[in-house]
Amino acid sequence: MRYIVIGAGAVGGTIGARLHQGGHEVLLIARGAHYEALRRDGLRLVTPDSDETLDIPAADGPVPTRDDDVLILATKSQDTVAALAPWPSGLPVVCAQNGVDNERMVLRRFERVYGMCVWLPAQHMEPGLVEAYGHPNSGMLHVGRYPQGVDELTTQIVTDLGKRDLVAHAAPDVMRWKYGKLLGNLGNAVEALLGHVPGLENVLRRAREEAMTVLRAAGIDYSTPEEEAESRGDQVNGRPIEGSKRGGGSSWQSLARGSGSIEADYLNGEIVLLGRLHGVPTPVNEVLRREANRHAREKLPPGSMPMETLLALIDGRSAAGSR
Structure with a gap:
């Protein structure tokens, strides 16, 4: 083969x-x-x-x-x-x-x-x-x-x-595992936009909580971080490579390479799609999807969006959706 x-x-x-x-x-x-x-x-x-x-x-x-x-x-x-x-x-x-x-x-x-x-x-x-x-x-x-x-x-x-x-x-049940992985990948856009800054985990938490609400409404099951950790055990642990500086995940790398495109439509955008299908607002993931695409299109470097700018966009989107 x-x-x-x-x-x-x-x-x-x-x-x-x-x-x-x-x-x-x-x-x-x-x-x-x-x-x-x-x-x-x-x-x-x-x-x-x-x-x-x-x-x-x-x-x-x-x-x-x-x-x-x-x-x-x-x-x-x-x-x-x-x-x-x-x-x-x-x-x-x-x-x-x-x-x-x-x-x-x-x-x-x-x-x-x-x-x-x-x-x-x-x-x-x-x-x-x-x-x-x-x-x-x-x-x-x-x-x-x-x-x-x-x-x-x-x-x-x-x-x-x-x-x-x-x-x-x-x-x-491979798709159940992939939906669980999707919840983690919602942070790809967060990392790409903000870089590694204090408060990043708070944005990621909001994106995941929003997504879990959507998946429950859609009746979609997903693996948990505990299941992933149990399956992985000590078999795969991230370690540094001498002489190499690890920048970030796949979306961070897309911006760093200036590739002109990014995967956010299929990560955060999947949650936005399911939210629209099932009547669940998704302001956090919509802003992340939109801004990640803009940064890729304009070939902006990773980590170039200030935290306060992103939070203002998310809060503005949330307020608009509640009216």
């Missing part, structure tokens, strides 16, 4: 590297300078206790496929449709992405779709380089068939992932 990793950034690059180190055939799909660096020099994977350059085949677009190929999609959610457009719909697709809408989008074209709930602290800021901060394993991954269930391919993927420095679990 060959794993084709579409989007070989922080998450995709780490997963592809670990599969390669586990003895599996891997092809990394990347673009621009990152692809050129992978093709020329290989993928450099740096962890708290290792620094390796791996000779993994790479391409900058679709290649002739085989019946035993598995697509691992690790792009941002806003790129899902375009990233999969050139690939044959008969292949299985594993959505190794934040948010809960990718699997549904992919199922429109692909019959075999799998969700992957990813806990994997990593950073990709330079072409050819991925820094993975998890220790002693790089990440924890729950995998299941979408919308639910576990099949033979799920079991094989989980076995393959677990061969080298990844913790993998077969999860028939």
Whole structure:
């Protein structure tokens, strides 16, 4: 079986590297300078206790496929449709992405779709380089068939992932885990907008409480932080990498790279959508969604919004909604 990793950034690059180190055939799909660096020099994977350059085949677009190929999609959610457009719909697709809408989008074209709930602290800021901060394993991954269930391919993927420095679990309720992860990812926009400043946790708490009200109204179950901690145990802990400064999560990295887009529509925006469908106001997540998109569009750096500005926008939105 060959794993084709579409989007070989922080998450995709780490997963592809670990599969390669586990003895599996891997092809990394990347673009621009990152692809050129992978093709020329290989993928450099740096962890708290290792620094390796791996000779993994790479391409900058679709290649002739085989019946035993598995697509691992690790792009941002806003790129899902375009990233999969050139690939044959008969292949299985594993959505190794934040948010809960990718699997549904992919199922429109692909019959075999799998969700992957990813806990994997990593950073990709330079072409050819991925820094993975998890220790002693790089990440924890729950995998299941979408919308639910576990099949033979799920079991094989989980076995393959677990061969080298990844913790993998077969999860028939994988979307329940992904909704739980979504609650944590609401803080991505907070971190991207504010940086690491005092009071950040208060904004995140308000966003999560609002989201939990929405999920209850929608009748959607989700995993808890306690379940995540129990499943992870001491198998994945964030540790510093000597000589590397870890900036922030995926949305922070999007602003830092000036990519022009951000994933907020599929994180905070998912809560806004569900709130509108079920008649629940979502002023906190609406402001976070809107402002994160504005900062990405205007290519503003991470941490450039003052706390008082964000709070004023949220309070203004809340007051307007209550009238």
